[in-house]
Amino acid sequence: xxxxxxxxxxxxxxxxxxxxxxxxxxxxxxxxxxxxxxxxxxxxxxxxxxxxxxxxxxxxxxxxxxxxxxxxxxxxxxxxxxxxxxxxxxxxxxxxxxxxxxxxxxxxxxxxxxxxxxxxxxxxxxxxxxxxxxxxxxxxxxxxxxxxxxxxxxxxxxxxxxxxxxxxxxxxxxxxxxxxxxxxxxxxxxxxxxxxxxxxxxxxxxxxxxxxxxxxxxxxxxxxxxxxxxxxxxxxxxxxxxxxxxxxxxxxxxxxxxxxxxxxxxxxxxxxxxxxxxxxxxxxxxxxxxxxxxxx
Amino acid sequence: xxxxxxxxxxxxxxxxxxxxxxxxxxxxxxxxxxxxxxxxxxxxxxxxxxxxxxxxxxxxxxxxxxxxxxxxxxxxxxxxxxxxxxxxxxxxxxxxxxxxxxxxxxxxxxxxxxxxxxxxxxxxxxxxxxxxxxxxxxxxxxxxxxxxxxxxxxxxxxxxxxxxxxxxxxxxxxxxxxxxxxxxxxxxxxxxxxxxxxxxxxxxxxxxxxxxxxxxxxxxxxxxxxxxxxxxxxxxxxxxxxxxxxxxxxxxxxxxxxxxxxxxxxxxxxxxxxxxxxxxxxxxxxxxxxxxxx
Numbered sequence: 342x343x344x345x346x347x348x349x350x351x352x353x354x355x356x357x358x359x360x361x362x363x364x365x366x367x368x369x370x371x372x373x374x375x376x377x378x379x380x381x382x383x384x385x386x387x388x389x390x391x392x393x394x395x396x397x398x399x400x401x402x403x404x405x406x407x408x409x410x411x412x413x414x415x416x417x418x419x420x421x422x423x424x425x426x427x428x429x430x431x432x433x434x435x436x437x438x439x440x441x442x443x444x445x446x447x448x449x450x451x452x453x454x455x456x457x458x459x460x461x462x463x464x465x466x467x468x469x470x471x472x473x474x475x476x477x478x479x480x481x482x483x484x485x486x487x488x489x490x491x492x493x494x495x496x497x498x499x500x501x502x503x504x505x506x507x508x509x510x511x512x513x514x515x516x517x518x519x520x521x522x523x524x525x526x527x528x529x530x531x532x533x534x535x536x537x538x539x540x541x542x543x544x545x546x547x548x549x550x551x552x553x554x555x556x557x558x559x560x561x562x563x564x565x566x567x568x569x570x571x572x573x574x575x576x577x578x579x580x581x582x583x584x585x586x587x588x589x590x591x592x593x594x595x596x597x598x599x600x601x602x603x604x605x606x607x608x609x610x611x612x613x614x615x616x617x618x619x620x621x622x623x624x625x626x627x628x629x630x631x632x633x634x635x636x637x
Numbered sequence: 638x639x640x641x642x643x644x645x646x647x648x649x650x651x652x653x654x655x656x657x658x659x660x661x662x663x664x665x666x667x668x669x670x671x672x673x674x675x676x677x678x679x680x681x682x683x684x685x686x687x688x689x690x691x692x693x694x695x696x697x698x699x700x701x702x703x704x705x706x707x708x709x710x711x712x713x714x715x716x717x718x719x720x721x722x723x724x725x726x727x728x729x730x731x732x733x734x735x736x737x738x739x740x741x742x743x744x745x746x747x748x749x750x751x752x753x754x755x756x757x758x759x760x761x762x763x764x765x766x767x768x769x770x771x772x773x774x775x776x777x778x779x780x781x782x783x784x785x786x787x788x789x790x791x792x793x794x795x796x797x798x799x800x801x802x803x804x805x806x807x808x809x810x811x812x813x814x815x816x817x818x819x820x821x822x823x824x825x826x827x828x829x830x831x832x833x834x835x836x837x838x839x840x841x842x843x844x845x846x847x848x849x850x851x852x853x854x855x856x857x858x859x860x861x862x863x864x865x866x867x868x869x870x871x872x873x874x875x876x877x878x879x880x881x882x883x884x885x886x887x888x889x890x891x892x893x894x895x896x897x898x899x900x901x902x903x904x905x906x907x908x909x910x911x912x913x914x915x916x917x918x919x920x921x922x923x924x925x926x927x928x929x930x931x
Contacts, residue, residue: 344829344835346834346835349834349835349836350737352732353732353735353737354737354739356728356729356732357729357732357733357739357740357743360725360728360729360743360747361742361743361746361747364746364747364749364750364803364806364807365746365749367750367758367761367762367765367803368749368750368753368761370761370764370765370771370772371761371764374764374771382770383769383770384770385769385770385774385775385777385778386772386774386775387770387771387772387774429656429657429660430657432653432654432656432657433653433654433656433657433658435653436649436650436651436653436654437654438640439640439643439644440643440644440645440646440647440649440650441639441643441644441645442647442650448654448658451658451661451666452657452658452661455661455665455666456917457910457913457914457917458665458669458910458913459860459864459913461864461865461867461886461889462864462886462889462906462909462910462913463665463668463669463672463906463910464889464890464893464906465672465675465889465893465894465899465902465903465906466667466668466669466671466672466675466903467664467668468894469668469671470663470664470667470668470671474663476667477662477663477667505660505664506664508660509657509660509661509663509664509665511661514657526640526641526642529640529641529642529643529644530641530642533642533644538644538646539644539646539649539650540646540649542644564752567754568752568753568754568755568756570754570755570756570867570868570871571867571868571871571890574871575894585754586754586755586756586757586868587756589754589756589757589760589872590756590868590871590872592760593760593763593872601764603764603767603770603771606760606764607760607761607764609760610757610760610761613754613756613757614752614753614754614757617752617753617754618749618752618753620752621748621749621752622749625745628752629748629811632808632811632812633811633812633815
């Protein structure tokens, strides 16, 4: 549509550039603050252009926050969550969509309803479960009068503890289900006619078709897991399993203590926000697609 | 809702669904049931099994003025964040949708804040709004003591509210832009032929057509402000000063893990859960209706 609207066009540009500045300002401030020495960063008003101390601040923050271990843990955890989620939701959605059994829809709703129970809400009892993941089954055995004694399975301070509760959410299953519903029925009919079984059809038809969805879901889950704060804070007491996000909280004194050493604190912030930002910048297409698809 | 061609291999079907069902049982339904149990029982101070106390815990929660203060703060926080984040994203999306020069750059950058970890957002905003360094400290040189989030509850509230909104603007923008691009071009062009200017078309045509998306975002933003604000609060204000930013989630955390009062925390969890379930149900009813209209 071609219109001559110079005034409105000017307004459009002003609004969009304004929005861009406001949205990028915080990130810019982090970079600037991370690149000055302590005296400069505490000046009022703060310097508006980056200084020359970025690398040494990053190095100090890297050392102070123990980021070598912490980043590694975060990469492992986020990677496991993404991979686990992509695999687990693919198979459970396949079971719900492509098989005909009576409990199909019941299972779907059981999984789907968990969207209403975010971790933050059931945080205390979930923590109790993490102390012994087999406790629910033990309790069920006790209730049913069977005298079975299960071993304890402590998830605190372990990768399983960091990963499993995040993998359990329903978003991915829902995404795959929506996608499977759009796959033409003829494909499954043809596969059956050719004598392919359920597993063969899954492996040779469904999986190759789902690559796009897997990339989208994987990207989102990586960022989601990386950004987790509350859960790692609870399950991890052993420094070997600390994740980057939770470590950030420890890098600065609490709100009412003395002022943080801002230049290294901001350098730490930069370190922690860089990986998810990089993932999103590189895989932007998948991220946006997945975001919109999950919520539809 | 059912495939025409399905498989009958029940072994595979069960093997494929079992892992997720087990995880969901252990990490969702069991803890929820546990919370419900704790909410109606009390643990005796000197050991022994939990005693059933009915709604006593809820009564204790509701009788606490601090609880109502945290409910009030949470609601104000939800309304404020949603208004700022959805409103700003709407304006940006409407203008970006015009496709003028540079719109690809905007599409690319506007949603980036959503990828930033909440803890990093918190620390960033704490620096920007700190009273003696950062961007806003200049005010205190002009009028000493005007701005101090560590002492003034309102200042602290504004700080966390802006942090949460900043993060959500990008998210809302993605959805609103996608919805705008799905609107029928013909309707917009017809309005243009009738002489409706750009701004009039935005206000009288595009915004009303966006209501389903706006409503969906309203619900998501409210839920997110209830739930996802924990990290933000924990690295900025710790619920203070003087409980000004003590949101419901943060209070549950403190009561549960600092005071070790599981029953009280569980009762509050149940209330918050009911709130979130209510919001989700409303959201799905509306989304469902929209799907049928298409």
